[in-house]
Amino acid sequence: MDTTLRITSARDGSSFVASIEKISGQKLLACYQCGKCSAGCPMAAHMDVLPNQMIRMAQLGMQKQLLATRSIWMCVSCLTCNSRCPKGIKIAEVFEALRRTALRAGQRDDHLKIMELTPEARSVLPPIATISAMRKLTS
């Protein structure tokens, strides 16, 4: 066998990793996959990829897959993961960085079309709901 295995720090997604680390202010490699974030996440049941898996994918720079997850739009920044992470990683900040990346760049991928709600649905909503939803889900 003359296969050469080259181990290098240069990866395709490394600029994406750097950008997520910068926007979130977190060191992704601090995560050792204990899973505590996913265990306590109240929204995990509604996610397609669990929070600890999201962090692993972020370490690996899997930009396309991450930005296509349902999970980034299901996280509501309740910060339970942050307060329980034994490594002090602010997982919710990483999710925010991913959401912002989807909202800031390219097609400005809004995940709430407020005008598509029925007038009845809109009329009962308090401002605290609409303002927070627009802050979190629209560009």
Added chain:
Amino acid sequence: MGNENKPMKLAYYPGCTLKNQATNFDVSTVSSMAKLDVEVEELDRWNCCGTVHALDSDNVMNRVAPITNMIRVKEAQARTEGMASEFMTGCAMCYNTLKRANIDVKSRSDALETINNFLSLEKTKYEGDVEVLHLLEYLRDRVGFDNLAKKVTKPLKGLRVACYYGCLLLRPKEVAFDDVENPTIMENLIRALGATPVEFSHKAECCGAHLTVGKPEVIADRTDKIMGSAHEERADLVVVSCPLCAFNLDFRQDDAKRLNPDFHNMPVLYFTQLMALAFGCDKPALRFDLQHIDPLPVLKARGLD
């Protein structure tokens, strides 16, 4: 409780929803504080806090709205005798957003400078010299629950109350004024009012927050679990400090019932409404008519209507 004869003056930030759907939270807060001899003065020209603290580290823009309110507090303080450089809000979301922005600019002079530049038309500059207080911590630390108990004219005897904290009173720990995992401040208040606090598993679990706008089916599931855990412990009602939690746990009960036919409807009140009730405030200070699930049958059953 401060000076014996003079009522204390406290700047008050109600927030948008307390001036719309949640006027029951607003009027019960102001009326209860009057009974406690605290003169609450609503800030002049307060503006929306933005509801959520932006978690992206390079976001200074979303701090501008909260910091503008700090300037309003300084203005109020400058023209009001006996007012400290602090203000109180009852809304958990406003509290969290205002407090976090304040902590942020106190530790980042560059961000504060950028914000002051944005606000260059303001006569007053913000220098990180205002303190943000939540009503619950004000009641515990300044008024004292023992003193508060003395003002109770109608003890809420026999009423079983589940205190729901949600997220924003507790997390992150820099803004928490109680234990992050097992808070007790609301239970202690409820006890001072003569009621019986009920422990339940979901008291600090998120209600799903803003997903209520586009994904009410997700909130139905959260409401089913949270209210269900309070029902399991035989609570009569749930109290909250957040108008978004209140909306999700109260108004989305119809959706929860559709999701789970065994779901048991239960009233959701603001903790200030129970205070006003225990202090003997009149009906206009309670506004139970704004609740989606009517609390009167439960209160009547306990002889508290």
